[in-house]
Amino acid sequence: MSIxxxxxxxxxxxxxxxxxxxxxxxxPWVKPYERERLADPIMAFDRNPVSSAYMDHVIEVRSxxxxxxxxxxxGCGCN
Amino acid sequence: xxxRWTRLGLMALTTVILATANAAGDPPAPGFSLPARGGSTxxxxxxxxxxVMINFWASWCVPCRQEMPLLDSIYxxxxxxxxxxxxxxxxxxxxxxxxxxxxxxxxxPVVFDAKSKVSGLxxxxxxxxxxxxxxxxxxxxxxxxxxxxDENLYMDQIRTLLRE
Amino acid sequence: xPRSWRGGRWLVAVAAGALCILYGAPSRTDVLPEDRAxxxxxxxxxxxxxxxxxxxxxRKKVGDHVSLSYNHLExxxxxxxxxxxxxxxxxxxxxxxxxxxxxxxxxxxxxYTLGVTHSxxxxxxxxxxSFGISQSMFGDLTTVSMTYHRTWxxxxxxxCLVEDPAxxxxxxxxxxxxxxxxxxxxxxxxxxxxxxGLTQILTRNSIISANFEVITDQGWLSNPYREIVYASPxxxxxxxxxxxxxxxxxxxxxLGLDYKYFLPWHAALxxxxxxxxxxxxxxxxxxxxxxxxxxxxxxxxxxFRFYTQTHADFYSDxxxxxxxxxxxxxxxxxxxxxxxTVGTGVSYEFHIxxxxxxxxxxxxxxxxxxxxDYKDFRDLELVDPSKGIVVGSExxxxxxxxxxxxxxxxxx
Numbered sequence: 104m105s106i107x108x109x110x111x112x113x114x115x116x117x118x119x120x121x122x123x124x125x126x127x128x129x130x131p132w133v134k135p136y137e138r139e140r141l142a143d144p145i146m147a148f149d150r151n152p153v154s155s156a157y158m159d160h161v162i163e164v165r166s167x168x169x170x171x172x173x174x175x176x177x178g179c180g181c182n
Numbered sequence: 183x184x185x186r187w188t189r190l191g192l193m194a195l196t197t198v199i200l201a202t203a204n205a206a207g208d209p210p211a212p213g214f215s216l217p218a219r220g221g222s223t224x225x226x227x228x229x230x231x232x233x234v235m236i237n238f239w240a241s242w243c244v245p246c247r248q249e250m251p252l253l254d255s256i257y258x259x260x261x262x263x264x265x266x267x268x269x270x271x272x273x274x275x276x277x278x279x280x281x282x283x284x285x286x287x288x289x290x291p292v293v294f295d296a297k298s299k300v301s302g303l304x305x306x307x308x309x310x311x312x313x314x315x316x317x318x319x320x321x322x323x324x325x326x327x328x329x330x331x332d333e334n335l336y337m338d339q340i341r342t343l344l345r346e
Numbered sequence: 347x348p349r350s351w352r353g354g355r356w357l358v359a360v361a362a363g364a365l366c367i368l369y370g371a372p373s374r375t376d377v378l379p380e381d382r383a384x385x386x387x388x389x390x391x392x393x394x395x396x397x398x399x400x401x402x403x404x405r406k407k408v409g410d411h412v413s414l415s416y417n418h419l420e421x422x423x424x425x426x427x428x429x430x431x432x433x434x435x436x437x438x439x440x441x442x443x444x445x446x447x448x449x450x451x452x453x454x455x456x457x458y459t460l461g462v463t464h465s466x467x468x469x470x471x472x473x474x475x476s477f478g479i480s481q482s483m484f485g486d487l488t489t490v491s492m493t494y495h496r497t498w499x500x501x502x503x504x505x506c507l508v509e510d511p512a513x514x515x516x517x518x519x520x521x522x523x524x525x526x527x528x529x530x531x532x533x534x535x536x537x538x539x540x541x542x543g544l545t546q547i548l549t550r551n552s553i554i555s556a557n558f559e560v561i562t563d564q565g566w567l568s569n570p571y572r573e574i575v576y577a578s579p580x581x582x583x584x585x586x587x588x589x590x591x592x593x594x595x596x597x598x599x600x601l602g603l604d605y606k607y608f609l610p611w612h613a614a615l616x617x618x619x620x621x622x623x624x625x626x627x628x629x630x631x632x633x634x635x636x637x638x639x640x641x642x643x644x645x646x647x648x649x650f651r652f653y654t655q656t657h658a659d660f661y662s663d664x665x666x667x668x669x670x671x672x673x674x675x676x677x678x679x680x681x682x683x684x685x686x687t688v689g690t691g692v693s694y695e696f697h698i699x700x701x702x703x704x705x706x707x708x709x710x711x712x713x714x715x716x717x718x719d720y721k722d723f724r725d726l727e728l729v730d731p732s733k734g735i736v737v738g739s740e741x742x743x744x745x746x747x748x749x750x751x752x753x754x755x756x757x758x
Contacts, residue, residue: 131485135309136272136301137550142242145614145638145645146606148545148555153384153403153417154712154751161390161749165718167655167680168622168630170539170559171600244377307485330410 192303208320211236211313212303216270216293219283224268224293227319233265233343234315235336238301240272241282243309245328250286252333256340257290263344264317270295272306312336316343378413378452381406384755388421392716392747395425411453417446424515428743429678432726433573433587436506436516442467448476456481459493468520469570471500480543489545493559497537502526503570526570533566551608561598568592574676575726575737576665583729585737588668590675593660598624602632614638616649628680630655643695647712651687663722664738678743682721689714691751698756706757716747 133141140146149155163169192212211234215225226234237253239246257267267290271279274296283292295301304313308326316322323339325332383404390397401419408414426437448461459478465471480491503526508519527533541559548554568590578586602620609615616636623629636649658680660673691712698707725743729735 131487133485133487133547133550134298134301134306135311135486136238136240136295136298136306138309138547139240139242139273139278140551140608141547141553142240143608143612143614145640146553146608148553148604148606151384151710151753151755153386153401153755154710154753157386157388157399157401157419157751158714158749162653165679165716165747166630166653166685167624167626167628167658168598168600168620168632170541170561170598171557171602171620171622172559244380 208316208322210319211315211321212300214300214303216295216300219280219292219294224291226268226315229266229268229315230319231264231317233260233317233340235265235267235340236270236304236313236315237267238270238272238295238304238306238309238311238313240309241278242273246310247282247286248330249310249328249333250288253336254288254290256333256336257288260337260340260344265340265344266290268293270300272298272301272309274298314339314343317346378407378411378450378457379405379415380757381413382755382757384753386751386753388752389750390747391749393427393745394431395423395427397421397423411451413450413452415448417444417448419444428725428727428745429572433571435571436509437514438504438517438520439515440468440504442470455483469502469504469522471502473498487547489543491541491543491545493539493541493543495537495539495541497539499535499537499565501533501535501566501570502531523570527566535563535565535567537561537563553606555604557600557602557604559600559602561600563596564594567594567596568675569677572675572677574665574668574674575663576668576670577737582731583737584731585664585726585729586668588674590677591673592675592677593626593673596625598622598628612640622655626658626660626680628656628658645693645695647689647691647693649687649689649714651685651689653685653687655681655683657682657722661722663724676723678720678723681723683723684719684721686717686719687714704756704758708755710751710753710755712751714749716749718743718745718747720744 144150159172211226213226215223218224226236235256237249239250241247253267253269257265269288269290269292271292271294273279273294276294276296279292279294304311304324310326310328312325312328313321314323314325322343325335384402386399386401388397388399388401390399399419399421401417403415403417405413405415421442422439423442424437424439426435430437442465444463444465446461446463448459451458451460457478457480459476459480461474461476463472463474463476465473474495474497476493476495478491478493480489482489503523504520505523505526506517506519507521509516510518522531524531539559539561541557543555543557545553545555569592570589572590573587574590575585575587577584600620600622603618605617607615607617614637616634616638618632618634618636620630620632622631630653632651632653634649634651636647639646658675660671661675661677661680663676663681665671665674665676689712691710693708693710695706695708698704701707720743723743724738724740726737726740728740729737
């Protein structure tokens with residue numbers, strides 16, 4: 104499957120899901136005033152972006168895999 | 183103590199009432215009684231006859247923290263004219279609210295809704311939520327979230343209600 | 347297919363997806379990232395290489411709807427990894443610089459992100475442009491995002507013009523090899539990345555994030571410094587070297603999951619899994635578990651990561667001849683290996699006296715220890731026919747690395 108078709112399929116699925124949620128009778132099950140634990144800094148996915156960007160770079164330079172974490176490019180810095 | 187079913191029933195009733203607010207006129211603000219900062223208890227009914235601004239907040243909510251000093255100046259400005267601001271903290275543990283208030287002191291009353299009973303009663307949809315209650319005890323406006331500039335909206339609403 | 351048409355189809359896919367998302371569910375106002383500044387110093391050591399680095403990031407809101415950030419980083423690589431040593435090249439010292447500018451624009455329901463990054467080192471120039479769109483919906487329980495990155499790379503090869511063996515870093519003067527890339531001094535490599543992400547609050551205590559990214563490369567993908575080893579009985583060592591040849595296209599898919607759980611005694615558990623595969627037939631999996639424990643003004647982190655990868659289909663540690671295949675590589679980054687990482691960090695929050703414009707500041711230290719255990723990459727330096735260790739029978743290569751980070755963060 105071509106990349107464009109794959110991505111279109113995914114975003115269309117996401118878009119459809121969001122439409123379904125818009126019309127669904129299901130109420131958000133975690134109320135805004137129940138979010139104190141989720142708002143705690145230790146629950147953040149990326150508490151220290153500069154540090155995690157550096158580690159992502161070290162890992163990416165030493166292996167074949169890339170992507171899937173939300174991080175972006177950069178040079179080589181290696182040999 | 184209200185049983186769970188009574189509370190759910192009240193919540194459903196309030197939701198229906200608030201949802202049909204436009205058709206049926208302004209709904210009455212659900213009554214409540216909560217422990218206040220300093221040890222006493224505050225009941226909403228003790229403010230009947232005044233314009234009341236109920237602000238639901240939490241110390242972990244960034245826009246809530248941002249608007250606190252502005253709410254304090256609004257309170258100081260309009261209190262002599264028959265206005266009160268009732269701050270409802272929604273956190274299960276008062277510790278974080280207390281340490282925030284030590285750093286950012288306020289002069290308006292703060293109550294603690296540790297079990298989220300009142301947040302549920304008012305069907306709070308986002309943080310912060312600000313509810314304007316008129317002198318007759320009816321809900322006139324519910325404003326969700328805070329953006330810089332919203333304090334002007336608050337003051338307009340307060341002035342309108344004070345003129346009644 | 348013409349390149350322009352491929353881009354057009356992607357634009358249609360993005361536009362359709364964006365319309366689906368934007369026209370969709372009712373949503374809440376999102377919040378821009380906090381204003382902060384970070385200064386990071388890093389030290390990487392292992393395998394014959396030392397890399398010292400620094401990185402500075404400054405982020406500030408401009409008005410109510412915009413958050414801008416600027417990042418500058420530098421790495422100084424010294425020494426010689428096993429790849430440099432076995433190719434006969436000398437130890438070197440080299441500096442890489444990277445600058446990035448990023449803007450986030452919040453308009454009611456949606457956050458748009460734009461970014462540019464420029465990375466420079468003597469033999470590699472990289473420019474990246476990024477675009478992202480993210481929408482929070484369904485009472486803020488769900489966030490959906492899409493990202494696009496486009497990178498233009500210029501690759502060069504440095505060769506030593508003047509050498510002085512008396513010095514630690516023998517090479518006194520380096521120049522670009524004028525014919526390293528089929529008779530030319532430079533080659534291009536383009537990369538396009540398409541990502542979709544979903545973040546979902548599950549319960550009061552848990553949240554999960556899924557990220558799917560397709561990356562496609564084309565151009566000169568071989569590493570100009572990496573060589574293959576082929577059997578050569580006429581040499582006393584039994585082998586000879588030749589430059590590697592990688593295919594000129596590569597497409598990869600990666601799916602990552604990240605689950606965070608709030609533990610009742612006020613700590614956090616983090617579980618991550620990622621699956622990777624590409625058109626070079628590399629398959630890789632990552633599993634990571636992390637634990638975060640705050641205690642008074644301190645926050646402690648511990649992480650364990652396991653990574654496993656299978657080799658590219660044109661990879662081999664030893665080829666039978668110089669031209670045994672159309673594509674040949676002995677690049678250990680494309681080999682089969684397992685990697686284990688143990689890491690720990692400590693963060694201390696403090697108040698800087700008289701600095702009332704700062705709402706928060708932290709001092710942080712982190713150390714990670716890596717072990718790489720190669721399954722089909724051998725330690726060529728241990729080949730010694732006189733001792734009976736012929737090429738192809740030398741021990742498999744393993745290497746351990748230490749990565750240390752010291753950084754300070756302030757919020758204002």
